[in-house]
Amino acid sequence: MEIMSNVLLCSIITVISYVVGVRVFRRFNRVWLNPLYTVTVTIICLLTLFHMDFESYSSGTGIFSLLLGTATVSLAVPLYKQIEIIRKHLLIIVCAVLLGTLTGVASVVLLAKVVHLNQTMMLSLIPKSVTAPIALSISDSLGGVPSLTVLFVVISAVFSLITGPVLLKFGRFRSKIALGLALGTSAQAIGANRAFEWGELEGAMGSIAMITSALFMSLIAPLFIRLYLI
Numbered sequence: 274m275e276i277m278s279n280v281l282l283c284s285i286i287t288v289i290s291y292v293v294g295v296r297v298f299r300r301f302n303r304v305w306l307n308p309l310y311t312v313t314v315t316i317i318c319l320l321t322l323f324h325m326d327f328e329s330y331s332s333g334t335g336i337f338s339l340l341l342g343t344a345t346v347s348l349a350v351p352l353y354k355q356i357e358i359i360r361k362h363l364l365i366i367v368c369a370v371l372l373g374t375l376t377g378v379a380s381v382v383l384l385a386k387v388v389h390l391n392q393t394m395m396l397s398l399i400p401k402s403v404t405a406p407i408a409l410s411i412s413d414s415l416g417g418v419p420s421l422t423v424l425f426v427v428i429s430a431v432f433s434l435i436t437g438p439v440l441l442k443f444g445r446f447r448s449k450i451a452l453g454l455a456l457g458t459s460a461q462a463i464g465a466n467r468a469f470e471w472g473e474l475e476g477a478m479g480s481i482a483m484i485t486s487a488l489f490m491s492l493i494a495p496l497f498i499r500l501y502l503i
Contacts, residue, residue: 283333290315355477373458377402397421407487433459453478
């Protein structure tokens with residue numbers, strides 16, 4: 274009975290937070306009010322109000338983790354629809370995402386050297402440009418602090434989502450493939466979601482960029498750390 278009550282309370286908190294977040298976003302239509310962030314803030318406030326620790330909340334929201342996995346798998350549908358275009362431009366896609374991932378990691382390492390960041394901070398910052406679950410795994414394996422990594426991922430995604438479309442418009446980029454890859458590589462899941470608002474091809478490119486950049490990051494990050502520590 275106690276477990277059911279916990280699941281019910283956690284589900285109510287999650288649903289209410291999401292509804293509030295979506296309504297606020299639709300009401301003001303501002304990028305920085307994306308539900309990903311407003312919902313997080315709302316949940317933190319509600320957990321504090323009900324004096325609930327994160328472990329209890331996490332154990333009571335397993336159904337949403339399952340649904341998230343299902344939603345992630347559904348991204349394969351637009352990829353399948355655009356499979357011919359992906360095959361045709363595969364080399365360009367791989368090179369573009371690889372370059373974007375390398376630039377992200379290299380910029381963090383250079384920043385760490387310039388401003389003398391301590392090693393723990395740098396290791397937490399390196400995976401900032403990939404989707405949160407992968408970033409957490411990479412951060413933990415490198416010796417970073419996962420909670421800091423989540424914060425950096427959120428900040429990076431918000432910044433990319435706000436500035437990315439502006440820079441792409443200023444640069445007069447017209448290629449749907451380029452637009453999707455740019456947002457998917459820099460802003461990850463919410464970037465891919467924004468790309469879908471532009472069109473199915475842009476969204477498919479955003480999704481493949483998100484997946485590919487995570488793969489590249491898991492391979493590149495340890496190499497950069499070894500070079501940095503030499």
